[in-house]
Amino acid sequence: MKSGELLRSSYRLEERLGKSPYAETWAAASTEGCPALPSGSAVVVKILALGDMPDWKCYDSFEREAAALKALRHPAIPRYVDSFRIDEADGHRLCLVMERMPGRSLAAELESGRRWTEAEIEALFVELLSILAYLQALRPPIIHRDINPKNLIVRPDGSLALVDFSGVQDAVRLAYRDSFSMMGSAGYAPLEQISGRAGTRSDLYAAAATMATLLTRKHPSDLPRKGLRIDPGALLELSPRLLFVLENYLDPDEERRDLPLADAVAMLKGERDVPGSAEKPQAMPVGMALSAGRSAPAADEGALSRALAKLAELAADRIGAAGVEDEEDDTSIPALPTDSRVRLRYDQDSLSQSIPRGSPLSPGFLGGGIFAVFWLGFVAFWTFMAIAMGAPLFFPLFSLPFWAVGIGMARAILKPVLSRVDIELTREGGVLVRESFFGTRTRRWPLEDLGSCRNAPALISQKGRTDLELVLELGTKSLRFGSALSNRERVAIARSVNAWRKGELPA
Structure with missing residues (x-):
């Protein structure tokens, strides 16, 4: 199609607005021969070349748009004007004419x-x-x-x-x-x-x-x-x-x-209050509110209950983490539970710990692991469907960030639970850490890089709950492990490392 071309003696094409291998969209104007509009009315014409369509979904989309515009009556939606077919020697075309929205x-x-x-x-x-x-x-x-x-x-x-x-x-x-x-x-x-x-x-x-x-x-x-x-x-x-x-x-x-x-x-529009608070992000300090002769807005009872519950949860996390921060100063090492699978051996010259893999039935593994599997399964379905349907390359590539998020999430959730961690500390050899997840990774640090070992909130929370895990400082890095252990096991490990590092192991 060309600018200036006349369609059905009713619409003159003016400017092409868009083009695909099988369709074009044109800005046009009605002529004196147009029965539906006054001459010079601005319209948009969509032209679909039937012979160039890759499949009938394009025709279905065209028909649905025409049917929808015929049925809709709203000042902010283009008004349906006309639709017709053009039969020419080089092929058949369908045309949909609608009101052109200025702007x-x-x-x-x-x-x-x-x-x-x-x-x-x-x-x-x-x-x-x-x-x-x-x-x-x-x-x-x-x-x-x-x-x-x-x-x-x-x-x-x-x-x-x-x-x-x-x-x-x-x-x-x-x-x-x-x-x-x-x-x-x-x-x-x-x-x-x-x-x-x-x-x-x-x-x-x-x-x-x-x-x-x-x-x-x-x-x-x-x-x-x-x-x-x-x-x-x-x-x-x-x-x-x-x-x-x-x-x-x-x-x-x-x-x-x-x-x-x-x-x-x-x-x-400001005609309805936001649930929970009318001035949520910019709450005025109490002193300023009193000096201005106004009281702070009363919180919704449900929102207040949720806020108090969240504060209690955060306080519990802080207390749990802070309680183990104090392990640095406590040299007493509690005995491991009799059913513990952790192996802890130490003397004044060496310390070795073996933390086994956690159970796949642990709550952290089940909740997070199932979600990660579901996420990756959905992304796999989307990717393979896009490839199987012959979609443009953009659609499979669109899934790459979702693959990255899913794999990173699965690793962050599963590794602390399913890893086996062996730590050996010696006065002469320094620190040796061996992690077994999918394969074994061995790393070494000089003894001077050994820092404190403490409990800390895990990096990932699940359903609003933040678990604790052990954090061992090694130079500029931190080793996180033990999220599947009981609190008693984590305390024993943290205190033994800190006491051995200071040379204050109990006799």
Whole structure:
């Protein structure tokens, strides 16, 4: 197709907006011969070349977009104008004509260097959520499946429009389909959508990821994470209401994106309080509040209970760790339990410890290990499905960060439990550490590099619980081990190392 070409004596092509091997998108204008619009009306024409399609999914997507636009009536969604087929000597083409939304995409605004205030982003978020509320109120609900900055248009009056419904699907068809269909943009599509199981809450994730991009000017895949959830609040301070909505809709678990759209809109407009606290991130010091003649807002009872429980848990961790910090000063070495499999031998010239592998049935192994296996299994399914379906190379490569996270998580969870650690200390030979996990690794340090041995919170917490493990200081490094041991065994090991290092072993 060429600029200036006339389609069906009704639409004159002006500028090509996009092109793929089998489709083109053009900006066009209606002519006097157009029965549907006044002459000169701005439209967008999508043209699908039937002979160039790699499969019928392209045709299905085209038909779904046309059907969806015919059914939708919303000022922020392009209006359906016309659809027809062109039969020519070089092939057959399908054309879909829709209203052209004036303005620029959020992606173009980002590329131009534009920055928004938090109030402006909240206003955009409210508009986008209002559009999604309309789509989800339909029966059956409509799922866009490709919300991202490229498909959101800022119109001249500052309002927002949602375009490109080529990935649209209704919730009923998605729930009962019998084939895998991957739609969406990397970074904006949640896990359930990547696996081909998009739901209405998948659009909420994409909307929140888009707002996170506007706030930080970073792609969602480049943002820091809290667990598996994108955490824009780690980079900048946000209002409590915006942070609350983002955290809920960016949750990787679809079931936990449970904030109703009406409540989210009301919070962002300031018409509804944030659960738990009205001034959460910027609580005023007590002295300032009293001097200003105001009292601090009363906390929600449920939030207060959760906060107290968390404080008690943190205190327990601190007490547990601090209790063993004092092992440095205590030279008494408790006897190992009679059923302990730890081997501990020492005299004034040498000390040897053998810490066996933990049981695969231990809680830390079962909980974390099962999750790690599930994670890697899901990533393997996604990768092999993408390869088997002949997807572009980008899709298998997209899984590489998830492979890295899964392997790192499995190693961090399984190694402390399934490793055998043998430590030998001698006055002449220094420190010898032999770790057996998948293979054996042997390392040596001079005796001068031997530091204290203590209990400390493990690097990974599971279900909010932080276990303890032994930390042995060796030069500039720290050896962590013994998370599968009992506290009595860890105390015996830590005190024996510290006493031997100081030459204060009991007679």
